[in-house]
Amino acid sequence: MINVHMARAFYGIVMREFLRFFQQRARFFSALVRPLIWLLVFSAGWRQTQGLAPYPPYETYIPYEVYMIPGLCAMIQLFNGMQSSLSMIYDREMGSMRVLLTTPLPRWFILLSRLMASVAVSILQVYAFLGIAFLFTYFEVLDLDIDPIGYLTVLPALIVSGFMLGALGMALSSTVKQLENFAGVMNFVIFPMFFISSALFPLWRIKDLSYAFYQFCQYNPFTYAVELIRFALHGQYYGLGALVVCSTALIAFTVAVYSYDPARGMQAQPKGAKRAG
Amino acid sequence: MKQDGQPNVPAISIENVSYYYGSRQALNDVSLQVKTGQFTALLGANGAGKSTLFSLITRLFDTAIGEILIDGKSFKTSGSDALAPLGVVFQQTTLDLDLTVWQNLKYFSLLRGMGSKLTTRRIEETLTELEMFERVHELVRDLNGGHRRRVEIARALLHEPKLLLLDEPTVGLDIQTRRVIVNHVHDLANSGKIAVLWTTHLMDEIKDQDHLIVLDGGKIIEDGQVNDVLMRVGAETIEAAFESLVKGEKERLS
Known part of the structure; x- marks a missing residue:
């Protein structure tokens, strides 16, 4: 009986996330326009300067835009993860989270459902982007050359990477007291995470340019999310990437559940105020 | 989904609950009961502890001292399941716009x-x-x-739900809308199927047959049927009774 309740509640939370997403059309279009600008503008400019030697998972020389696709997929999920966290803070301040938290459901389940709903939305955005990329290839605007099977094999990678990025955003949002503060936090998270990673340049090239920068990239879990997606798009499995992404996701989610305080933003909470666990 | 409840069990029973914000005590040994078919008005000035009590009942805060039983179920033993018989209207609008x-x-x-x-x-x-x-x-x-x-x-x-909990639900509404809502919720309680706990600082929302609990400085200073309270205090209106009770409590403490 309780499982039926949980299944319905999970469906409700996912349904609400999708309804809100489609209501906020600007969010959908900006989620698509951002990676498309990167793909069309930046890749066109940089392909002339970037010679990409064969390096796993690629077996031949590839155009730069092919290299960019996994990084842009991860970028969509990164932005969505942060957007979803922002919406959680908004919900907390506006009181919508209280409606969720006063239902007879465990708190971990509520947060997990919110996270999975956000992952589902991010996957929808990634597939919309990949669909447009497919059309670019079909109409010979760009030569992206994604194996059709890659559209399927990338799904598990997108689920775990979306989960990791959403959980990181959730953990961050748990520590932020006010909505206004989160915009600043986002800037300090999104841009370093994206730029100090293998999203735009392969690690071997970064290593050639700066060893210190390469080390930073190696300690960035976003790098592993990008590489996991890259390998999966080519029908290959990247074990280390999966391990890092799954571990980071679990740690971040545990931190989020442990530190989530529904009373934040509700009223001034002096230090030492107790909260429900 | 109807909550059948157990016979003779109060819809909510709060037993010796205290709550602290750091070193400041917000609630002091609060005990009360709300029964099915009863409209209970929790009256208190701003800062009296109404919202803290509301947050404890809805489990947004953890009840560390004392116990809250909703339809006989405690958060300590039943966890979030104890929230099942609860219907909640928060002071702030919580609908998705x-x-x-x-x-x-x-x-x-x-x-x-x-x-x-x-x-x-x-x-x-x-x-x-x-x-x-x-x-x-x-x-x-x-x-x-x-x-x-x-x-x-x-x-x-x-x-x-078996218990409807409303936290100052008429704040910011015009007089006519307030009247409609107050009357509707009274009708619900009078139907005998539900218990109502209505926190307010607006005394015109309370009717003579209601159950009145007055909270001041985190402590319950009066608990009874409105007519009984008026007789006990020797006041003609709830406002006069409230002022007398709060003044009396201040004098007692000083």
């Missing part, structure tokens, strides 16, 4: 584990009672404050 009335209620019904047919029937019933059914497909953003409040009450009643 970007969704329609229907979508908001449907979302809530799923959170409560309600099936599709039951949801449809209950949405129709609760909204019709509150004269809001014709607006079911409108975006909440397009509704005025009074109508949003009605939708929130409909939402809180959707799963047929």
Whole structure:
């Protein structure tokens, strides 16, 4: 009986996330326009300067835009993860989270459902982007050359990477007291995470340019999310990437559940105020 | 989804609850009971501890000292399951403005584990009672404050709760809307199927037959039927009784 309740509640939370997403059309279009600008503008400019030697998972020389696709997929999920966290803070301040938290459901389940709903939305955005990329290839605007099977094999990678990025955003949002503060936090998270990673340049090239920068990239879990997606798009499995992404996701989610305080933003909470666990 | 409850068990029983914000005590040994068929007004000035008590009852804060039993179930032993018989209307609007009335209620019904047919029937019933059914497909953003409040009450009643908890639900509403909402909730309590705990600082919302609890400085200073309280205090109005009680408490403490 309780499982039926949980299944319905999970469906409700996912349904609400999708309804809100489609209501906020600007969010959908900006989620698509951002990676498309990167793909069309930046890749066109940089392909002339970037010679990409064969390096796993690629077996031949590839155009730069092919290299960019996994990084842009991860970028969509990164932005969505942060957007979803922002919406959680908004919900907390506006009181919508209280409606969720006063239902007879465990708190971990509520947060997990919110996270999975956000992952589902991010996957929808990634597939919309990949669909447009497919059309670019079909109409010979760009030569992206994604194996059709890659559209399927990338799904598990997108689920775990979306989960990791959403959980990181959730953990961050748990520590932020006010909505206004989160915009600043986002800037300090999104841009370093994206730029100090293998999203735009392969690690071997970064290593050639700066060893210190390469080390930073190696300690960035976003790098592993990008590489996991890259390998999966080519029908290959990247074990280390999966391990890092799954571990980071679990740690971040545990931190989020442990530190989530529904009373934040509700009223001034002096230090030492107790909260429900 | 109707909460049948146990016979003779209060819809809510609060036993010796204290709560601290750091070193400041917000609630001091609070005990009270609310029974089915009863409209209980929790009256107190700003800062009296009403919202803290409300947050404890809804489990937004943890009850470290004392115990809260909802329909006989404690958070300590039943966890979030104890929230099942509770319908809640928060002081602040908690509806999703970007969704329609229907979508908001449907979302809530799923959170409560309600099936599709039951949801449809209950949405129709609760909204019709509150004269809001014709607006079911409108975006909440397009509704005025009074109508949003009605939708929130409909939402809180959707799963047929045993206890309806309202935290200053009429704040910011015009007199006519306030009257409609106050009367509707009184009617619900009088139907004998539900217990109502209504926190307020507006005394004209309380009727003579209501159960009145006065909270001051985190402590309950009066608990009884309104007429009995008036007789005990020797006041003609609730306002006069409230002032006398608060003044008496201050004198006692000084």
